[in-house]
């Protein structure tokens with residue numbers, strides 16, 4: 001009987017009298033015609049990031065961190081950090097489509113409890129003497145200029161044995177994890193993960209002096225787009241590409257746009273960058289967000305070292321990547 005009903009239904013569906021009736025029948029079955037116009041088209045001729053170019057000043061974040069150091073402790077705030085949200089409507093945390101960043105600070109004597117999560121994370125240490133990180137039981141220093149990795153699902157916590165408030169930049173792929181949905185997060189059962197080894201040298205730590213030495217050995221950039229570049233190996237966090245650029249005072253790049261979201265952190269020097277239709281004047285510790293497919297033009301007005309995290313390797317892996325030289 002049910003089968004007969006179904007056959008009748010199918011016969012009716014196969015002989016609908018009008019396009020309106022077809023639309024209604026599809027809607028009732030959670031199907032939508034591919035040919036109708038939509039608020040957000042399924043296919044577009046060119047990519048267009050919904051995110052906008054943006055700039056955050058470290059000097060301002062640092063001053064506000066000093067207030068935060070007085071006003072909130074690490075009991076209340078698991079991590080004392082300021083997230084850099086892209087200023088588009090309805091967005092309260094993503095910096096760009098796949099990446100998020102924050103400024104974070106820790107006071108002498110403090111401990112930030114250990115946890116782990118699927119998103120990959122890194123830190124660029126902006127001012128620190130005596131703070132440290134514990135990643136899967138390994139304790140390493142976090143000194144000014146260091147870049148420290150915490151690959152997804154690694155236990156990580158940090159503390160500070162020095163005398164001065166410490167500051168760093170955090171970068172993660174949380175928005176990508178949210179898009180793909182495999183978000184998992186756990187607090188360490190002991191609260192604070194115990195140290196099993198202590199070392200200055202770890203694949204989880206890129207020391208400032210070694211980064212400078214690697215830049216000194218790096219070949220010139222034949223494209224003129226990026227400047228002298230070192231790619232930092234981070235094989236256990238393949239969704240985030242980590243690079244450090246060196247730009248001599250007066251250097252200008254050959255402008256370009258590419259299908260990769262990039263976040264820059266100024267590790268040394270000063271200058272300006274035009275991203276899309278906006279120009280930002282930057283100095284030490286500043287963060288600049290360049291959404292994919294915006295024109296990128298840099299000018300260093302002092303000898304500069306620029307950290308860059310991006311989703312370029314991810315875009316290349318997916319065969320989505322493309323790049324165009326521009327005037």
Ligand SMILES: [Fe+2]
Nearest residue numbers: 115117121156
């Ligand atoms: Fe974390």
